[in-house]
Amino acid sequence: MTRIHSFAALLILVLILVNNSSAQEKSPAFQYRFKNASIPSATSNEPKAAQFSSNLVKDHLDLGATLWAKQKKCVSCHTHGIYMLTRPALTPYWGAPSKETRAFVVAQAKELRENNDRTGSLPVQMAYIARGLAAWDSQFRQQTSTEADAALRHLFEMQAEGGHILVKDRWPPLNSSTYHGTAMAAMAVANAPGWLANLDDAELLAKIDKLKHYLRETTPKNDHEGVLLLWASTCMMDLLTDERQQSLVDMIWKHQREDGGWSIRTFATPESLGGGKRTESLRAEPDYQNPSSDGYQTGLVVVVLRDAGISADHPRIKKAVKWLLSHQRESGRWWTRSLNTRSRFHFISYSGTAYSALALAKCGALATTSQSPE
Structure with a gap:
């Protein structure tokens, strides 16, 4: 019996150590880090900010982009x-973004062209x-730069025969x-x-027509893709009919949560997000049947609805703005749990x-000075 008890005690200790190790893996100390500069880990239990701060958001975004470039040396x-x-569109509030960040992106685009690799997520990377x-040229130049022109031309060299931008099932x-990539x-073309x-390149114009045809005739496999279709149609004016646009707006309204926000998890079934064990893990989430509003989907949806002509004074938009102002975290970010269930960084x-x-x-709610939520 003593040996059995000893074995049981050892087994319990091992399980505790494994669980503790797993917990540590799920909560890294930093989300972004390079040398002595860092951004703390993104977690669901990060306290909310006492009051909304525009400057905190600016610092979070600018530092995150800088640290990722130095740490990972790739465009994500x-x-x-x-x-x-x-x-770039936030320049009137925060000043211009770093020219070094643009230079880094341009250098990465050149490297992608020279390597001519079209596998994995590289086509959607080039689309972004x-x-x-x-977007940079639209804000600062009012004409397309040679760098943007080169990126657009290479993007269409990566286009699949069906007119789409092929993306492998990843994240x-x-x-x-x-x-999404298409x-x-x-939007890159239109902006x-x-x-x-x-x-005046007939071959390239034909490829753009094929891209439009794909978006018009291919049914989005989930409502998140429908949001992106609506967004694309707001800048590529001949893409959808008014009736089709309105149906997408109506779809978005149906997803709004009681608190005024939206959740990415209601816009797609786990199966429509890709294969592997992700589906099983997403369905096992404690709030699967009633997920909380998140910053990603709420922010994206409000941007798209505003671009689609919905007034900032619309009661449901005002409710969403109130949610955003009251859900900023102390780091300056808005929390969203990753759909990649093995992610530790979100x-x-x-x-x-x-x-x-x-x-x-x-x-009209992004003040350059701190303000309290309504």
């Missing part, structure tokens, strides 16, 4: 892709690069959806100032923070 959709897409450089929602490519209007929280800041700006 969740950090630089979203940063370049959103940050082109979209970000187009949802940014790196697992062909529809919608981003459409590059003067690029499409002055384009980088989608960074993406959501950028979208939330842009959403507040589009609603």
